[in-house]
Amino acid sequence: xxxxxxxxxxxxxxxxxxxxxxxxxxxxxxxxxxxxxxxxxxxxxxxxxxxxxxxxxxxxxxxxxxxxxxxxxxxxxxxx
Amino acid sequence: xxxxxxxxxxxxxxxxxxxxxxxxxxxxxxxxxxxxxxxxxxxxxxxxxxxxxxxxxxxxxxxxxxxxxxxxxxxxxxxxxxxxxxxxxxxxxxxxxxxxxxxxxxxxxxxxxxxxxxxxxxxxxxxxxxxxxxxxxxxxxxxxxxxxxxxxxxxxxxxxxxxxxxxxxxxxxxxxxxxxxxxxxxxxxxxxxxxxxxxxxxxxxxxxxxxxxxxxxxxxxxxxxxxxxxxxxxxxxxxxxxxxxxxxxxxxxxxxxxxxxxxxxxxxxxxxxxxxxxxxxxxxxx
Numbered sequence: 250x251x252x253x254x255x256x257x258x259x260x261x262x263x264x265x266x267x268x269x270x271x272x273x274x275x276x277x278x279x280x281x282x283x284x285x286x287x288x289x290x291x292x293x294x295x296x297x298x299x300x301x302x303x304x305x306x307x308x309x310x311x312x313x314x315x316x317x318x319x320x321x322x323x324x325x326x327x328x329x
Numbered sequence: 330x331x332x333x334x335x336x337x338x339x340x341x342x343x344x345x346x347x348x349x350x351x352x353x354x355x356x357x358x359x360x361x362x363x364x365x366x367x368x369x370x371x372x373x374x375x376x377x378x379x380x381x382x383x384x385x386x387x388x389x390x391x392x393x394x395x396x397x398x399x400x401x402x403x404x405x406x407x408x409x410x411x412x413x414x415x416x417x418x419x420x421x422x423x424x425x426x427x428x429x430x431x432x433x434x435x436x437x438x439x440x441x442x443x444x445x446x447x448x449x450x451x452x453x454x455x456x457x458x459x460x461x462x463x464x465x466x467x468x469x470x471x472x473x474x475x476x477x478x479x480x481x482x483x484x485x486x487x488x489x490x491x492x493x494x495x496x497x498x499x500x501x502x503x504x505x506x507x508x509x510x511x512x513x514x515x516x517x518x519x520x521x522x523x524x525x526x527x528x529x530x531x532x533x534x535x536x537x538x539x540x541x542x543x544x545x546x547x548x549x550x551x552x553x554x555x556x557x558x559x560x561x562x563x564x565x566x567x568x569x570x571x572x573x574x575x576x577x578x579x580x581x582x583x584x585x586x587x588x589x590x591x592x593x594x595x596x597x598x599x600x601x602x603x604x605x606x607x608x609x610x611x612x613x614x615x
Contacts, residue, residue, distance in 0.1 A: 301595060305595050315551065316550065316558075
């Protein structure tokens with residue numbers, strides 16, 4: 250297994266595990282939002298603003314991970 | 330792109346991407362070390378100033394056109410954004426927002442325009458730059474870690490400033506050592522352990538400030554850097570110069586650009602909301 254292979258596996262793990270966490274979080278939050286909107290439709294607009302805000306917060310760590318994985322893929326600081 | 334590979338032929342995919350990840354900095358070639366404080370990324374400075382002036386000019390132009398009659402559509406649009414930000418500021422910050430709401434407004438508009446630089450074609454501005462001798466350039470200021478972290482540090486400074494102003498310096502320091510776990514018992518044997526509580530409180534407060542600042546900056550950076558990199562990867566599809574390559578480049582580029590329009594607006598909105606939330610937290614007394 251070469252170093253390039255290890256870096257590829259590392260990038261896959263970073264992106265995959267991060268995506269898993271982010272998707273579970275968004276799924277949970279979206280489900281609760283829809284439930285809340287079904288119970289009280291008049292709150293739908295106010296909650297929607299907060300929902301988008303939370304979506305961005307949940308995606309934050311995942312996208313930071315994607316950025317780091319991309320950096321390892323193209324501009325690996327540990328090599329050479 | 331006039332980049333030569335080792336044999337003088339066109340660059341490989343990695344060389345293309347690595348070339349596009351280099352900044353126009355004061356050292357003349359892409360940064361080798363991860364952290365190097367002697368290098369300034371001139372492209373980040375230039376494009377952030379240009380987009381900042383653009384945002385200020387657009388807002389100022391609307392302010393000049395205000396009359397007591399019916400506003401035209403441009404003024405109406407700017408007023409809609411202003412009211413939106415002002416409403417958020419008033420509901421989140423429980424205090425005087427006469428300086429905080431404009432801070433939030435310019436944060437939103439400026440970051441939106443800086444992020445929107447990502448929607449220009451990947452090679453366009455770097456190619457124009459290479460015609461005048463600038464060989465490396467990255468046009469999205471928020472995709473360089475320096476710019477979002479700088480803005481995040483300013484937000485940290487604002488929240489400390491408002492904390493000291495609202496709670497008075499003594500109250501601010503008192504809160505540093507007695508929140509979140511409280512000041513401890515004021516009589517009995519427990520008094521001997523109060524210093525432990527102070528240390529724990531202080532550590533938690535420092536970690537809280539650090540985590541809020543770093544996460545605010547890195548969230549914006551991560552989103553924009555990943556978006557920019559995916560645009561470059563999609564551009565590599567078109568670089569294969571086949572029918573499938575051009576087709577996939579167009580289709581996936583279109584899809585990603587449309588999705589990215591949502592992302593840039595969302596990230597600017599999130600940065601603004603978190604600015605308001607952090608400055609609002611500085612207004613809360615325990």
